[in-house]
Amino acid sequence: MQATKCAGVGCKINEHVRCGISDDADAARLENARLRQVYRRGDRIFTQAEMASGLYCLQSGHVLLWYLDPFGHRTAFRVAGPGEIMGHRSLFGEDPHAATAEALTTCHICWYPKGLVDELIGTYPSFARRFLRTLARDRGPPDALLLRGLHMPIRVRLVYLLLILRERHGEIWRDGSLHLELPLLRRDIASLLGARPESVTRAIQDLKRDGVATFNGRHVVVSNLEALYNEANQEYDLGLPDSEEIAHSG
Amino acid sequence: MQATKCAGVGCKINEHVRCGISDDADAARLENARLRQVYRRGDRIFTQAEMASGLYCLQSGHVLLWYLDPFGHRTAFRVAGPGEIMGHRSLFGEDPHAATAEALTTCHICWYPKGLVDELIGTYPSFARRFLRTLARDRGPPDALLLRGLHMPIRVRLVYLLLILRERHGEIWRDGSLHLELPLLRRDIASLLGARPESVTRAIQDLKRDGVATFNGRHVVVSNLEALYNEANQEYDLGLPDSEEIAHSG
DNA sequence: CGTACCGTTGAGGTGAGTCAAAGTAAGTGG
DNA sequence: CCACTTACTTTGACTCACCTCAACGGTACG
Numbered sequence: 331m332q333a334t335k336c337a338g339v340g341c342k343i344n345e346h347v348r349c350g351i352s353d354d355a356d357a358a359r360l361e362n363a364r365l366r367q368v369y370r371r372g373d374r375i376f377t378q379a380e381m382a383s384g385l386y387c388l389q390s391g392h393v394l395l396w397y398l399d400p401f402g403h404r405t406a407f408r409v410a411g412p413g414e415i416m417g418h419r420s421l422f423g424e425d426p427h428a429a430t431a432e433a434l435t436t437c438h439i440c441w442y443p444k445g446l447v448d449e450l451i452g453t454y455p456s457f458a459r460r461f462l463r464t465l466a467r468d469r470g471p472p473d474a475l476l477l478r479g480l481h482m483p484i485r486v487r488l489v490y491l492l493l494i495l496r497e498r499h500g501e502i503w504r505d506g507s508l509h510l511e512l513p514l515l516r517r518d519i520a521s522l523l524g525a526r527p528e529s530v531t532r533a534i535q536d537l538k539r540d541g542v543a544t545f546n547g548r549h550v551v552v553s554n555l556e557a558l559y560n561e562a563n564q565e566y567d568l569g570l571p572d573s574e575e576i577a578h579s580g
Numbered sequence: 581m582q583a584t585k586c587a588g589v590g591c592k593i594n595e596h597v598r599c600g601i602s603d604d605a606d607a608a609r610l611e612n613a614r615l616r617q618v619y620r621r622g623d624r625i626f627t628q629a630e631m632a633s634g635l636y637c638l639q640s641g642h643v644l645l646w647y648l649d650p651f652g653h654r655t656a657f658r659v660a661g662p663g664e665i666m667g668h669r670s671l672f673g674e675d676p677h678a679a680t681a682e683a684l685t686t687c688h689i690c691w692y693p694k695g696l697v698d699e700l701i702g703t704y705p706s707f708a709r710r711f712l713r714t715l716a717r718d719r720g721p722p723d724a725l726l727l728r729g730l731h732m733p734i735r736v737r738l739v740y741l742l743l744i745l746r747e748r749h750g751e752i753w754r755d756g757s758l759h760l761e762l763p764l765l766r767r768d769i770a771s772l773l774g775a776r777p778e779s780v781t782r783a784i785q786d787l788k789r790d791g792v793a794t795f796n797g798r799h800v801v802v803s804n805l806e807a808l809y810n811e812a813n814q815e816y817d818l819g820l821p822d823s824e825e826i827a828h829s830g
Numbered sequence: 831c832g833t834a835c836c837g838t839t840g841a842g843g844t845g846a847g848t849c850a851a852a853g854t855a856a857g858t859g860g
Numbered sequence: 861c862c863a864c865t866t867a868c869t870t871t872g873a874c875t876c877a878c879c880t881c882a883a884c885g886g887t888a889c890g
Contacts, residue, residue, distance in 0.1 A: 526879065
């Protein structure tokens with residue numbers, strides 16, 4: 331893929347910009363900072379777990395956005411086409427990319443540096459509003475809980491839920507046991523896990539049988555916190571898959 | 581639930597604001613416009629398919645966010661706790677609420693009118709940046725495709741995918757048939773559907789057998805478009821469930 | 831003390847995953 | 861232009877986690 335500065339048109343960011351940037355100097359600066367690259371099928375525009383360096387705008391071609399979940403499953407969630415922007419979520423979220431963008435066909439893609447985008451947002455409110463709207467409408471990779479729902483057994487999903495709710499609803503006692511007071515009914519747990527209440531009950535019984543956690547109504551006791559973590563970590567990693575893994579998949 | 585103006589503190593929006601609003605008059609206006617309400621378990625803060633009127637900020641208590649999918653399944657995707665904001669997605673997206681917010685416990689919730697929030701975003705860039713960050717980090721209800729992934733058979737998910745890709749990749753011929761040139765491999769389709777390539781193949785065979793659509797490599801022909809729509813509509817509605825339905829569920 | 835709602839338990843069916851192997855298309859080098 | 865390699869697709873047999881339906885036990889509340 332070769333990089334060239336270009337003065338072409340048809341870039342969505344320019345549209346985002348035009349409706350707001352009144353100063354010609356700013357418009358020119360944006361135009362100058364713009365970089366156009368060509369990608370071929372299979373090329374990566376950006377990669378999961380990398381930090382975001384700027385904003386991408388697809389001029390032609392198609393891009394598949396997917397992430398590698400803790401199972402090593404490649405899960406796609408968006409097909410981007412001409413005129414769409416990419417990488418905005420991690421740019422504004424100040425998080426590493428949650429997904430990998432991969433060219434499905436030959437693509438012409440514009441890139442704008444993060445610093446300049448930031449600056450223009452400070453200067454032009456309508457620019458910011460545009461992105462607020464874009465972000466609000468576009469849903470990134472599905473939330474961890476549901477994402478895993480597709481591949482993880484309910485028992486493991488339940489453990490993840492406990493680990494997530496631990497921060498806000500958990501309390502560790504002197505003896506090292508974790509106590510949780512859940513504000514959720516069984517049917518609420520079920521709908522968070524994408525399962526049926528009966529299945530949740532059964533998963534709860536499983537955890538009790540194996541001495542991982544005990545549920546009494548909405549009160550949960552995890553006597554052996556380590557066992558809970560093992561439950562989640564044993565087969566699947568809690569954290570992001572490392573970049574090595576991502577680099578070799580797909 | 582009773583509504584009162586209040587001068588209390590501990591509201592996240594105020595935090596969003598404080599770091600940016602330098603003008604005392606603006607700060608006071610925001611404080612005055614603020615409305616505090618009390619909700620009890622089961623009360624709805626807002627309801628799916630309603631238009632957003634403002635921004636909600638949870639001061640105490642817990643709220644479950646869920647939506648009714650086309651199956652009539654209640655699918656929860658977030659438990660909001662003290663300090664979190666709600667309704668921002670539909671506010672900035674200028675879309676109706678995609679979900680219903682329901683109090684799990686007694687809640688104290690602040691509300692700020694849309695107009696004022698808009699105005700402040702125009703005045704204070706740091707205010708806008710805060711929300712850009714919040715929006716980028718929070719994932720709303722999962723995307724339509726994946727959302728349905730939990731409950732729909734693969735065959736139906738595949739039909740939805742075709743209907744979605746129709747806009748960009750489809751072309752209707754003279755004879756009324758729909759032709760799609762997908763830029764996707766089987767494994768890409770599979771990962772969009774949350775399924776395995778083998779299962780996608782089988783679903784494709786099913787559709788061919790029933791005369792709904794024919795796949796030749798990446799070229800898809802839907803001879804009877806109506807049949808495709810029926811496939812999606814028969815059991816489940818494509819659009820939002822009507823508010824009547826939402827009002828009576830849960 | 832009855833009426834709801836919630837939670838649990840059991841029996842039975844099935845959609846989709848897994849594994850393995852054969853078939854097909856696409857791309858490469860001589 | 862044809863052999864060869866590689867990657868993608870299809871098919872079949874098997875297994876199982878979860879859903880469905882249905883009944884029963886528990887607890888809260890009027």
